[in-house]
Amino acid sequence: MVHRIVQFDHQPNAADLAALVADGYTIAAAIPDNALLVSGRRPIRQPGVIWQGLLLESDKISPAISESRDFVLHVLVDFHSDVEPEAQNALGAALGFDFVRLNFLLPNHVLVDATLPELQLLARRDEVAYIFPADPDWPSLSLSANEAIACAGMLTLAGPVAQYANTVHGWDLDTDHIAHLGYYFGGLTAKVPSATVKSEILRAMNSWAAAASITFSASSSDTALRTVAVKFASRAHGDSMPFDGPAGVVGHTFYPTPVNSEPIAGDLHLDADENWHAGSDLDIYSVVLHEMGHALGLSHSDKPGDVMYPYYRRGMVLSKNDIGAIQALYGAASAATLTLAPVISAGPQPIKLIFNPPLPPGAASQISISGAVSGGVAPVSLEYQTSTGSSGHITVDASGNWTATVIGLLPGVNTITVTAYDAAKVSGSVSASVNRTAVASTTAAAPVSIRITAPANAVSSSKSATLSVAGSATGGTGVTQVTWQTSNGKTGTATGTNQWVANIPLLTGTNTIVMRAYDGNGASGWASLVVVRQ
Numbered sequence: 001m002v003h004r005i006v007q008f009d010h011q012p013n014a015a016d017l018a019a020l021v022a023d024g025y026t027i028a029a030a031i032p033d034n035a036l037l038v039s040g041r042r043p044i045r046q047p048g049v050i051w052q053g054l055l056l057e058s059d060k061i062s063p064a065i066s067e068s069r070d071f072v073l074h075v076l077v078d079f080h081s082d083v084e085p086e087a088q089n090a091l092g093a094a095l096g097f098d099f100v101r102l103n104f105l106l107p108n109h110v111l112v113d114a115t116l117p118e119l120q121l122l123a124r125r126d127e128v129a130y131i132f133p134a135d136p137d138w139p140s141l142s143l144s145a146n147e148a149i150a151c152a153g154m155l156t157l158a159g160p161v162a163q164y165a166n167t168v169h170g171w172d173l174d175t176d177h178i179a180h181l182g183y184y185f186g187g188l189t190a191k192v193p194s195a196t197v198k199s200e201i202l203r204a205m206n207s208w209a210a211a212a213s214i215t216f217s218a219s220s221s222d223t224a225l226r227t228v229a230v231k232f233a234s235r236a237h238g239d240s241m242p243f244d245g246p247a248g249v250v251g252h253t254f255y256p257t258p259v260n261s262e263p264i265a266g267d268l269h270l271d272a273d274e275n276w277h278a279g280s281d282l283d284i285y286s287v288v289l290h291e292m293g294h295a296l297g298l299s300h301s302d303k304p305g306d307v308m309y310p311y312y313r314r315g316m317v318l319s320k321n322d323i324g325a326i327q328a329l330y331g332a333a334s335a336a337t338l339t340l341a342p343v344i345s346a347g348p349q350p351i352k353l354i355f356n357p358p359l360p361p362g363a364a365s366q367i368s369i370s371g372a373v374s375g376g377v378a379p380v381s382l383e384y385q386t387s388t389g390s391s392g393h394i395t396v397d398a399s400g401n402w403t404a405t406v407i408g409l410l411p412g413v414n415t416i417t418v419t420a421y422d423a424a425k426v427s428g429s430v431s432a433s434v435n436r437t438a439v440a441s442t443t444a445a446a447p448v449s450i451r452i453t454a455p456a457n458a459v460s461s462s463k464s465a466t467l468s469v470a471g472s473a474t475g476g477t478g479v480t481q482v483t484w485q486t487s488n489g490k491t492g493t494a495t496g497t498n499q500w501v502a503n504i505p506l507l508t509g510t511n512t513i514v515m516r517a518y519d520g521n522g523a524s525g526w527a528s529l530v531v532v533r534q
Contacts, residue, residue, distance in 0.1 A: 001026070001039045001040060001041060001126075002039065002040065002041070002054070002126055003028060003037060003038070003039045003054070003055065003080050003126055003127075003129075004037070004038060004039075004040075004043075004044075004052050004053060004054050004055075005031060005035055005036070005037055005051075005052060005053055005054070005055065006035065006036050006038055006044050006049055006051075006052040007034055007035040007049070007050055007051040007052065008034045008035070008036075008048045008049055008050065009034070009048050009049075009050045010034060010048060011033070011034055011157075011258060011259065012034065012036055012157065012158055013157070013496075014157065014495050014496030014499050014500060014501055015496070015499045016046070016048065017157070017158055017470070017495070017496075017501040018453070018454070018470035018471070018472075018496070018499050018500065018501045019046055019470075020036075020038060020044070020046065021454045021468040021469070021470040021501055022453050022454040022456075022470055023040070023044075023046070023454075024040055024041070024454075025038045025039065025040040025044065026038060026039045026040070026082045026464070026468060027158050027159060027468060027503075028080045028081050028082050028129075028159075029080070029081060029129070029158075029159060029160060029161065029162035029165075030155075030156040030157075030158040030159055030160065030161050030162065030165075030259075031161070031162055031165045032156070032161060032165060032255065032259050033258075033259065036158050037055075037080070037129075037162055039080065039082055054126075055129070055164075057120060057123045057124050059164065060123040060128060060129065060130050060131060060164065061119060061120065061123055061130075061131050062130065062131060062132035062133065062164075062302040063302070064132060064133050064302040064303055065116070065119070065131065065132065065133060066116070067116065068116065069115065069116045069117055070115065071115065071116075072113050072114065072115055073113065073114060073115065073116065073119065073133075074111075074113055074133070074134045074136060074138070075111075075112060075113075075114070075119065075131050075132060075133055075134050076105075076109050076110070076111060076112075076131070076132055076133070076134045077099070077109070077110050077111075077112055077122065077128060077130075077131050078108060078109055078128070078129045078130040078131065078132070078163050078164075079108040079109075079110075079127055079128060079129060080108070080127060080128075080129045081108055081159075081160075082464055082466070083108065083127045084463065084464065084465060085101075085107060087127065088108075088110060088127070091125060091127055092110070092112075095121065095122060095125075097112050097114065097118075097122065098112065098113075099111070099112055100112065100139060102138060102139055102148075104148045104149075104150055104311070105150065105311075106150050106152060106310075107465075108129075111134055111138060111139065119131050129162065129163070129164065130162070130163045130164040132163065132302040133302060133303065133304060134304065135148075135304040135305075135309075135311065136304065148311050148312075148313055149250060149282070149286070149287060149290075149311065149312055149313065150249075150310065150311055151251075151252075151290060151291070151294075151300070151310050151311070151312070152249055152252065153294075153299075153300060153310070154252070154253050154254065154255050154294035154295075154299065155239075155241060155252050155253065155254045155255065155260075156254070156255050156259050156260055157240075157260065157495055159241075159503065160252075161255065161299055161300075163299075163300050163302075163310065165299055166299065169256075169297060169329065170256055170296050170297025170298075170329040170330060171226060171256050171257070171266070171296070171297065173213070173330065173331075177213060177331065177334075178213045178214070178215055178330075178334065179213060179214045179215070179330055180215050180217070180226070181214060181215065181216050181217075181226050181227065181228060181266070182216070182217060182218065182219030182224050182225075182226060182227035182228070183201075183202075183205060183216050183217070183218060183219060183227065183228050183229075183230065184218070184219045184220075184221065184222045184224065184227050184228070184229045184230070184392075184393060185198055185201070185230055185231070185381075185383075185393055186222055186229055186230065186231025186232075186233075186392065186393075187231050187232050187233060187272070187383075187385065188231075188232055188383075189232045189270070189272055189276045189284075191275065191276045191277075192276055192277065192278050192284065193421075194381065194421040195379075195381075195421065195422070195423045196278050197276075197278070197284060198381070200278050200284040200285040200288065201230055201284065201285075201288050202216075203285055204285050204288035204289040204292050205228075205288075205292055207289055207292075207317075207318060208289075208292055208293065208296060208318070208326060209333065210333055211318055211322075211323045211326055211327065211332075211333055212296075212323075212326040212327050212329070212330040212331060212332065212333055213330045213331045213332065213333060213334050214296065214326075214330055214333075216228075220393075220395055221392070221393075221406070222263065222267070222392060222393075223262075223263040224263070225262055225263075226266075227263070227266070228266045228267065228268060228292070228295045229263070229266075229267045229268070230267075230268045230269075230270070230288070231267075231268075231269055231270070232269075232270045232271070232272040232276075233269055233270075233271070233272055234271070234272045234273050235273075235491060236483070236491040236492045236493060237269065238493055239254075239264065239269070239493065240492065240493060240494065240495040240502060240503065241492075242490065242491065242492040242493075243269075243271040243272075243273065244271075245271075245273050246273050246274055246275065247274075248271070248274075249271065250270065250271050250274050250282060250287055251268065251269060251270040251271060251287055251288075251291050252268075252269055252291075253266070253267070253268045253269070253291045253292075253294035253295050254266060254267050254268075254295075255294070255297065256295070256296070256297050266295045266296075267295070268288070268291050268292065268294075268295050270284075270287065270288075270291075280314070281314055283314040283315075286312065286313070286314045286315065286316060289307055289316070289318075290307055290308065290312050293307060293308045293322065293326070296326060296329070296330075297329055298322075298325050298326060298329070301321055301322070301325070303319075303321055305319055306319045306321045306322050307319065307322045308321075308322055308325065350375045350376070351373065351374075351375045351376040351380065351420050351422060351428040352373065352374045352375050352428075353371065353372075353373050353418065353420045353428050353429070353430050354371045354372045354373070354430075355369070355371045355418055355430040355431070355432055356369070356370045356371045357432065358416070358432055358434050360434060360435070361409055361434050361435075361436050362436070362437060363436065363437050363438065364409070364436065365408060365409055365436070365520060366405075366406050366407060366408055366409060367407050367409055367416075367434060368403065368404065368405040368406075368407070369384070369403070369404050369407065369416060369418070369432070370401070370402065370403045370404075371401075371402055371418065371430075372399075372400050372401050372402065373396060373400050373402060373420050374400050376420065376422030376423075377422040377423040378422070378423065379422075379423060380396070380420055380421065380422045380423075381393070381394075381396075381420070381421050381422075382394035382396055382402055382418060382419070382420050382421075383418070383419055383421070384404050384407065384416055384417065384418050384419075385416075385417050385419070386407065386408070386409075386414055386415065386416050386417075387413075387414055387415040387416075392404065392407070394418065404418075409434065409436040410436065410522050411436050411437065411438045411521050411522045412435065412436065412522070413433055413434075413435050414433065414434055414435075414436060415431055415432070415433045416431065416432055416433070416434070417429055417430070417431040418430055418431070438521050438522075445475065445476050445477055445519075445523075446474070446475040446476070447475050447476070447523070447525060448473070448474075448475040448476040448479065448517050448518065448519050448523050448524055448525035449473065449474050449475045449517070449525050450471060450472070450473040450482065450515055450516065450517040450525050450526060450527045451471050451472050451473070451527060452469060452470075452471040452515060452527050452529055453470055453471045453472065454468070454469065454470040454471070455467075455469070455529065455531070457529075458528075458529050458530065459529070459530045459531075459532075460529070460530075460531055460532075461531065461532045461533070461534055462506060462531055462532075462533050462534070463533070463534050464506070464533075465505060465506055465533075466503050466504065466505055466506065467503070467504050467506055467511075467513075467531055468501065468502070468503055468504075469484070469494075469501070469502050469503075469504055469513065469515065469529070470499075470500065470501040470502075471499075471500060471515065471527070472498060472499055472500070473497060473498060473500060473517035473525070474498060475517075475519070475525065476518075476519025476520070476521065476523045476525075477519045477520045477521050477523075478519055478520060479497045479498055479517050479518070479519055480497060480518055480519060480520050481493065481497065481517070481518045482494040482496070482497060482500040482502070482515060482516070482517050482518075483515070483516050483518070484502050484504055484513060484514065484515050484516075485513070485514050485516070486504060486505070486506075486511055486512065486513050486514075487510075487511055487512040487513075488505075488507045488511060490504070490505050492504070494515070497517075502515075506531060506533040507533060508533050508534075509532065509533060510530060510531075510532050511530070511531045511532070511533060512528060512529075512530050513528060513529050513530075513531065514526055514527075514528045515527050515528070
């Protein structure tokens with residue numbers, strides 16, 4: 001297998017990814033703009049491809065590495081994401097390198113001390129993606145996984161952006177030469193008071209806004225244009241990158257438009273299963289400060305000590321490199337930049353929450369709810385959550401009346417819970433249930449059907465820890481979602497609907513994978529395959 005860059009004349013979409021997987025290629029990384037890093041046995045012949053080529057040795061060594069040929073350099077070797085640790089170790093042994101794996105390093109990163117000629121020899125190998133400076137404190141310090149936080153990179157439809165990919169652009173500036181962006185809070189962690197969580201997130205946003213021509217203001221919806229939606233979620237949570245539980249990947253962020261389309265562009269997701277804190281590990285502010293850089297369009301830095309270095313720690317502040325990078329995208333901060341105020345406590349009052357009985361939705365797929373809230377320690381915020389997994393912020397007017405619109409419903413009983421939070425860490429909830437009836441149709445809809453096109457065989461084998469699965473789905477009232485589940489308990493959501501692709505983790509041994517397609521009425525169809533990981 002050979003790794004090569006392939007560039008399209010458009011942003012690669014789900015159909016492009018599915019076609020590559022069906023032809024036997026593995027997608028290893030995303031490269032803005034319009035390019036992918038893939039591995040396969042032959043050159044790619046696919047409509048829309050305008051260039052393809054190999055990473056050169058000179059491309060694989062960071063400009064931040066000293067050019068002296070005599071010094072021993074302390075570096076991180078970044079292997080392509082589809083190169084297993086066993087293969088990495090075998091390569092190191094064959095070339096005489098002593099690879100070090102610290103407990104917090106990503107699976108495709110190893111630490112090594114070597115001279116520049118030795119690194120150039122290593123860079124000639126196809127398995128190696130990039131070589132860049134390591135923190136000079138490694139491994140002299142005894143660091144735990146929480147003291148050094150690893151970030152796998154900002155996300156695109158095709159997966160994380162490669163370390164060697166340069167930043168291309170961020171959000172477009174408005175006519176006043178400022179990027180006016182929104183923010184929206186989705187579900188929050190219950191391990192830290194809601195007001196504190198929001199305050200720490202706003203503080204991280206404010207750090208970037210103080211350095212560049214960026215402003216943030218509250219949005220009414222997580223689907224609003226140019227909005228960074230921040231939410232805590234567990235495991236599979238609606239995108240193609242499910243979280244892995246405690247002590248794993250703590251968060252991920254999606255690149256801005258046009259690399260990612262609205263509404264997911266710029267969205268920031270944090271793993272709700274982690275042990276979150278404010279002011280101690282795992283520190284919300286420190287994680288969001290790094291991830292917010294991605295939400296603004298910054299890729300990873302090669303320089304230890306930068307907030308945007310792929311490994312960071314609690315207590316870091318924006319470096320000259322971080323500030324220079326953000327100002328290269330947006331320009332220096334101006335007097336018009338909005339300063340976000342932290343949540344401030346006020347006098348004590350009990351919370352009183354009223355939920356007006358909602359109207360029966362009939363067959364409608366969405367509903368509006370309303371009510372009133374009073375008391376509590378200002379400011380009081382409201383959120384809703386449904387028994388089918390939807391959640392969002394509720395707008396409260398100056399009189400305490402509140403309304404939430406466009407709440408999605410599935411056929412059957414949907415329980416909607418509204419929760420009020422105040423700055424004194426007090427909360428109160430009320431719930432109501434509505435029954436959505438299935439959509440009646442005068443013509444019988446075709447059953448939901450899903451087909452797996454890659455791998456082509458119902459039983460196959462793989463040596464990789466992940467498998468790219470692609471296919472198609474049709475029928476019902478229109479396919480709205482494709483999900484996957486494995487026999488080892490992993491779940492997730494595929495990218496795309498009528499044409500879909502999913503990257504699925506494998507355990508050593510036999511893995512049964514079930515793909516399910518759903519239409520708007522909840523009808524479903526399924527297909528399965530068996531993969532033996534060797």
